[in-house]
Amino acid sequence: MFEKSSDIVYRELHLGEQKGMLIFFDGLVDLQLIDSDVLKPLLNCDNQELNSSEIISLKQLLKRVVTTADISSSQKLQDVTNHILSGDTVLLIDGMTEALFISLKGWEKRGIEQPESEVVVRGPRDGFTEDLRTNTTLIRRRLKTPKLKMEQKTVGRLSKTDLVITYIEGIADDSLIQEIHERINRIDIDAILESGYIEELIDDNPFSVFPLVGHTERPDKVAGSLLEGNVGIIIDNTPFCLIAPQTFFQLIQSPEDYYQRYITSSFIRILRYLFLIVSLLLPSLYVAITTYHQEMLPTSLLLSIAAAREATPFPALIEALIMEVAFEGLREAGVRLPRAVGSAVSIVGALVIGQAAVEAGFVSSTMVIVVAITGIASFVIPGYEQANSIRILRFPMMFLAGFMGLYGVFLGVITLQIYISRLRSFGVPYFSPIAPLDTNNLKDIFVRAPWWAMNKRPGYGGKNKTNRIKRNSRPGPNQ
Structure with missing residues (x-):
C-alpha cells in the first residue's frame, strides 16, 4: 500500500519471543518522543514477563509498557492507514489482532x-x-x-x-x-x-x-x-x-471597536460607513454629474473641471474606467510582489502613472483625485472580502452612471438594496437587523x-x- 513512499519508516523490534514493528512517516512524528516514550520502554521491559506462554495482550502494553497518554487501537486496516497518514505511530505485534495507535505528532x-x-x-x-x-x-x-x-x-x-x-x-x-x-x-x-x-x-x-x-x-x-x-x-x-x-454589518465591524472607548469606536464606525459609500459611488457620481448634470455644480467648480478636461479625448466614463482599472492593477501588483518592494511599487507606480497620464492628456487631474480618494476609501473597510465586493460593484455603477446619469446611480442603489435584503446566511437575513427591522439589535450597528x-x-x-x-x-x- 505504501510502496514508492520514501518517507515511510518500518522499525522492527523484538518483545521477548514476539516480533513487533513501528510504522510512521518521517516528518510527521517526533522522533525523540518515539525513542523515549515507545522504543526504550518496549526494549527495556521485563523479558520474563514478555516470554510468558500467553501472547502479549493490548491491555498489558497499555498499562505497563507504553507510557504515552494518547493511545487507541483498532482491528481495521483502513483505520491503520488513516492513522499513519494523519501522523500517528502504529505499533503492530505478531499474534495480536489489534493495532496500537500512538499519537506522537511532531511536524514543523x-x-x-x-x-x-x-x-x-x-x-x-x-x-x-x-x-x-x-x-x-x-x-x-x-x-x-x-x-x-x-x-x-x-x-x-x-x-x-x-x-x-x-x-x-x-x-x-x-x-x-x-x-x-x-x-x-x-x-x-x-x-x-x-x-x-x-x-x-x-x-x-x-x-x-x-x-x-x-x-x-x-x-x-x-x-x-x-x-x-x-x-x-x-x-x-x-x-x-x-x-x-x-451579516452585512458584521463585516464592517472590527475587533478593535470593542477594545476602545465606545465614543471613539462609534466615530470610527460612522467613518467606515461614510467611506464605504464614497468607495462605491464617488466615481459614478463624478461621471453622472460631469456628463449629464453639470447644472448641479457651482459655476467656479464647473469651470475648473471643464478646464481640466479640455484636453482629454475620452468621455468621463472611459476616463474613469481607464483610471480605475489601472489603480486596481497597481494595487493587485503591490499585493503579489515581495513585501519589501510591493508597497513602494504600488505607491510610486500610482504617482508616476497618474502624473504621466495627466501630462499626456489621457485623463484629467480631477479624475486622478477622484480615483485616489476612492482607493483610500476602499482601504478603510476592515473586511477584505467585503472591500472586494465593493470594488466589483463600483464598475457596474459607473456604467449605469455613464448611460443614465444620476437616474442610473439611484436605480443601481435601489437594486443593490433589494438584492442585499433578499440574501440569507444560514437562514439569517443578510441585512439584519435593518431588514427586517429589529430595534433591540441596533445598539451595535451604526454606532457601538x-x-x-x-x-x-x-x-x-x-x-x-x-x-x-x-x-x-x-x-x-x-x-
Whole structure:
C-alpha cells in the first residue's frame, strides 16, 4: 500500500519471543518522543514477563509498557492507514489482532504571529496558524468554559482534512448547529486545501458577490462571535477560521471597536460607513454629474473641471474606467510582489502613472483625485472580502452612471438594496437587523453602545437572546 513512499519508516523490534514493528512517516512524528516514550520502554521491559506462554495482550502494553497518554487501537486496516497518514505511530505485534495507535505528532509548525490581514492598534497580537490544535487552543484559552464545544470532522477523499465545528452550548441555536453539520456532511470532494473550499461549498448563495460566510485570522474575533451565538469552523492547514452566519454589518465591524472607548469606536464606525459609500459611488457620481448634470455644480467648480478636461479625448466614463482599472492593477501588483518592494511599487507606480497620464492628456487631474480618494476609501473597510465586493460593484455603477446619469446611480442603489435584503446566511437575513427591522439589535450597528447598555445578545446569531451583563454594571460612583 505504501510502496514508492520514501518517507515511510518500518522499525522492527523484538518483545521477548514476539516480533513487533513501528510504522510512521518521517516528518510527521517526533522522533525523540518515539525513542523515549515507545522504543526504550518496549526494549527495556521485563523479558520474563514478555516470554510468558500467553501472547502479549493490548491491555498489558497499555498499562505497563507504553507510557504515552494518547493511545487507541483498532482491528481495521483502513483505520491503520488513516492513522499513519494523519501522523500517528502504529505499533503492530505478531499474534495480536489489534493495532496500537500512538499519537506522537511532531511536524514543523509556524509560530503564533500577529495577523497581517487584520492589524489593530489595540488588541491581542496572536493569530491563527496552519495547525488545527494550536487554533483550538487559542480559542480555548479565551473561553474557559465546558460549554465551549468542539466537534471534529474529516472532509476530503484524498486530503482527509480535519475540521472542528466550535460553538457555545446554550448560546448558539441548535437548528443552526444542525444545519452546519448537514451542509458539511454533504461535501464529497477529493481534497480540501483551504477554508475557501468549505466556504464555497456551504454557502447559501454561491453566486453572490457579497461574502455570506465570514473568515478571520484573529482568535479574539472568533471568541467574540461565539459569544454572540455564531458558529466557528476551524480547518486544518489554514490560518483562516470561518464564522457563520454572517451579516452585512458584521463585516464592517472590527475587533478593535470593542477594545476602545465606545465614543471613539462609534466615530470610527460612522467613518467606515461614510467611506464605504464614497468607495462605491464617488466615481459614478463624478461621471453622472460631469456628463449629464453639470447644472448641479457651482459655476467656479464647473469651470475648473471643464478646464481640466479640455484636453482629454475620452468621455468621463472611459476616463474613469481607464483610471480605475489601472489603480486596481497597481494595487493587485503591490499585493503579489515581495513585501519589501510591493508597497513602494504600488505607491510610486500610482504617482508616476497618474502624473504621466495627466501630462499626456489621457485623463484629467480631477479624475486622478477622484480615483485616489476612492482607493483610500476602499482601504478603510476592515473586511477584505467585503472591500472586494465593493470594488466589483463600483464598475457596474459607473456604467449605469455613464448611460443614465444620476437616474442610473439611484436605480443601481435601489437594486443593490433589494438584492442585499433578499440574501440569507444560514437562514439569517443578510441585512439584519435593518431588514427586517429589529430595534433591540441596533445598539451595535451604526454606532457601538457602551457595554453596560448592550445587556442582551444579538438575536440574529440564534434565538437564545440571553443576558450577557447585569443591568447594575453601569460604571459610576458608589452609592
